[in-house]
Amino acid sequence: MQQDLREVAWNGLWKQNPGLVQILGLCPILAISTSMVNAVSLGLATILVMALANLAIASLRNFIPYEIRIPVFILVIAALVTVVDLAFNAWLHELYVVLGIFIPLIVTNCIVLARVEAYAAKNGPLASTFDGLMMGLGLVWVLALLGGIRELIGSGMLFTGIDMIFPGLSPISIFGEDYPGYLIAILPPGGFFALGCLIALYNWINGRAAARAAARPRPAPASAPEVPAAP
Numbered sequence: 001m002q003q004d005l006r007e008v009a010w011n012g013l014w015k016q017n018p019g020l021v022q023i024l025g026l027c028p029i030l031a032i033s034t035s036m037v038n039a040v041s042l043g044l045a046t047i048l049v050m051a052l053a054n055l056a057i058a059s060l061r062n063f064i065p066y067e068i069r070i071p072v073f074i075l076v077i078a079a080l081v082t083v084v085d086l087a088f089n090a091w092l093h094e095l096y097v098v099l100g101i102f103i104p105l106i107v108t109n110c111i112v113l114a115r116v117e118a119y120a121a122k123n124g125p126l127a128s129t130f131d132g133l134m135m136g137l138g139l140v141w142v143l144a145l146l147g148g149i150r151e152l153i154g155s156g157m158l159f160t161g162i163d164m165i166f167p168g169l170s171p172i173s174i175f176g177e178d179y180p181g182y183l184i185a186i187l188p189p190g191g192f193f194a195l196g197c198l199i200a201l202y203n204w205i206n207g208r209a210a211a212r213a214a215a216r217p218r219p220a221p222a223s224a225p226e227v228p229a230a231p
Contacts, residue, residue: 005130012134019142019195020202024110028102029143030191034154037161039147040140041095042102045088047136049080050112054120054132056080061121073116078107094164111139142198149194154185 018024028046033039056076057064064072085103088096096103106112115135120128151160156179160171173179184190 004127008127008131009134012131012136012138013141014138016135017138017142017202018111018114018135019139019146020199022111022114024114025139026195028105028109029139029146030188030195032099032102033143033147033150033191033194034186035151035160036144036147037095037159037165038098039143041092041165042099043136043140043143045084045099045103046106046109046111046139047133048084049077049106050115050132050136051129052080052132053077053112053116054128055125057116057120058123058125058128064121069121070113070117073113073121074107077112077116081106092165095161098161098164111135146191146194146198150185150190153182154190155179155181 012018016022019029025046028042032042053073053076057073060072081104084106085096088099088103115132119131123131148158151157152174156173156175158172158174159169162169162171182190185194
């Protein structure tokens with residue numbers, strides 16, 4: 001079980017990362033990653049929905065007829081997203097206004113439905129919840145990195161909008177007030193460029209790792225013991 005959970009964690013965080021490998025949920029990834037705060041906030045909301053949806057479906061999978069499983073999955077996800085949406089509106093209203101339609105759109109996010117169908121419908125509650133959590137964390141670190149790169153290049157700042165979550169805190173100016181900023185980084189083309197660079201970096205790292213593994217000397221096979229000659 002421990003080995004299986006390690007494999008699930010590795011798949012979610014790196015090997016099958018939903019943002020870099022499966023390329024799922026591009027609409028929220030590209031649209032909301034204009035700043036690190038916005039990107040991470042939507043990612044954390046997605047984590048909560050994925051973990052709870054996987055838990056619910058894994059617990060009920062034996063009672064859901066196969067023919068209507070997709071509508072049932074969507075109903076469960078929609079109920080959880082409604083709870084998250086109302087919670088954001090009640091406790092983080094300013095951030096809720098900024099994220100706008102992208103919180104309700106978690107219902108149709110391919111990442112959530114894909115993991116429910118591919119994993120939670122075939123495995124137990126514990127492993128499924130952990131899978132949803134790891135896949136969500138894999139999405140969050142990609143969103144955080146993507147949002148940080150676009151925000152830094154676009155405005156020279158980091159953590160813009162942090163006061164919406166923690167009143168009293170201020171964004172950090174990295175390049176100073178004289179930095180002109182590059183608007184294209186915040187516009188949709190900048191999202192495509194930044195995500196393409198991250199995917200290229202991911203493939204380069206995996207290629208280097210594969211090359212090192214291939215160049216590593218392999219242990220020689222053990223020779224068979226000699227059979228003494230018959231007298």
